[in-house]
Amino acid sequence: MPRFSYRVKDQLGKTVKGLVEGKSAKHALNLLHERGFFVISLKEAGEPFAIRIHSSGISFNDLVHFTRQLSTMITSGLTLADALGILQQQIKKPNLIRLVNQVEDDVQGGKSFAESLEKYPDTFPPIYLALVRAGEASGKLDVILSRLADNLDKSREFRNKIRGALTYPAIVVGGLGAVSIIVITVVVPRLTKLYTEFGVELPLPTRILIALSNLMINSWYLVIGVPVVFGILFLRWKKTKLGQRIVAQTLMRLPILGPLIRESTLVEITRTLALLVDGGVPILTALQIAQDATGNILFKEAFADAAKKVEKGFALSEPFSVNPIFPPILGQMVAVGEQTGKLGDSLYKLSHYFETEADAVVRTLTTMIEPLIMVILGLGVGFLVIAVLVPIYSLTSKF
Known part of the structure; x- marks a missing residue:
């Protein structure tokens, strides 16, 4: 069974790191939620490190533009996968293109948007992940x-x-x-x-x-x-x-x-x-x-x-x-x-x-x-x- 490394917040607000076994990333995520943890990041053990917002050249302004453009396209009626695909063509920064491409692949592979973003905790802060998760759950x-x-x-x-x-x-x-x-x-x-x-x-x-x-x-x-x-x-x-x-x-x-x-x-x-x-x-x-x-x-x-x-x-x-x-x-x-x-x-x-x-x-x-x-x-x-x-x-x- 695959092993996943995680970083979570426990009920006291403390950050906890560790490994969990699960049939899939979604299964591992559910196991952590059942334990009462708030998941900050989750990735399969041995995966490459997530892209970092500062070291990768992805700035706060890039995050603002990414969110605004994605919001506009989804509000216009595009699916999430289509919006991500179009977004790749509009972005000029190579590192941001690579990140969006990886997120699109995850979404098309069956992962939720929140699960796809969780791989990049240094780019998408906990508030971002929590709201995306809540938005997907509420439609x-x-x-x-x-x-x-x-x-x-x-x-x-x-x-x-x-x-x-x-x-x-x-x-x-x-x-x-x-x-x-x-x-x-x-x-x-x-x-x-x-x-x-x-x-x-x-x-x-x-x-x-x-x-x-x-x-x-x-x-x-x-x-x-x-x-x-x-x-x-x-x-x-x-x-x-x-x-x-x-x-x-x-x-x-x-x-x-x-x-x-x-x-x-x-x-x-x-x-x-x-x-x-x-x-x-x-x-x-x-x-x-x-x-x-x-x-x-x-x-x-x-x-x-x-x-x-x-x-x-x-x-x-x-x-x-x-x-x-x-x-x-x-x-x-x-x-x-x-x-x-x-x-x-x-x-x-x-x-x-x-x-x-x-x-x-x-x-x-x-x-x-x-x-x-x-x-x-x-x-x-x-x-x-x-x-x-x-x-x-x-x-x-x-x-």
Whole structure:
């Protein structure tokens, strides 16, 4: 009997890997479902690794376009297999063509669409697989794919807003850093020689600049090596639970940036939950998937706690109301959604509310960054001007 390697979520939300024997992939999948597992990926032992979204060059934008085009064709009345075949002709990226071709072969071979996508967990996240599975079970795959495409579009738009707000300061600070390095390593050594020859009395800023220049030129390996070593150690420490928690707590306490992280995380998790609940995914499974949708360990732990309470019979609004990481409006709106039977609508409204709040934080950040950047530029340029020009002025005044 064939053996299949799997990666699943258990009822506590923990990721479990292992092997299972089954007559077919579908049989193995059913066995895992009977054990109460939520299947993330399943492939026959010995199969090649699934295509990875980053290493294969399949970007998030590619996933958005794939979903949108597939949704449009299926809504128009095409079968899934025909839609995949046409999609191959429209795609230009070789790796994406290869993936779609493999998915089409699996579908024509009798596998469900969800089973075909499960082979590529790094391209299709758990929320994608869960919704496709729910869409196939309900016969509303076209509707689900349309909602998925809308959700991916909104996520991309929201990420671009945040990225846009941070790009300008990053470029300015990077440019200032590059100019400073050139001045310190190229200009200052030549001026130092000149100052020494004429015995010019150097002010404090110039002495600091010369000391930095000597350090970067004579001990460049320390200047590069020490930050690299500390960076590697920090990244390793950050991967530990303690490190993740401390970093998350520190970032959340920062002015402006903290609220931005909080609101953007709430946007993603409420939108994810809304999409899953509206798609017919069981609430416990939806919570486990939403838990993985965020990289913030504080929210991960909060969702794990919520899943445990829901499993014990508590209403979803209960853990959302008592955990301080969630704003009061979240618990209140979820309670209203549960009472009216419109939980999905309440979650969509919450997502829109948090997105509005995040947009306000982004605008505040953008407004504050420009004068802050000007101050930093002024201080940096002022320091360089004083350090370089004051000794030159003293030198010229001697003649």
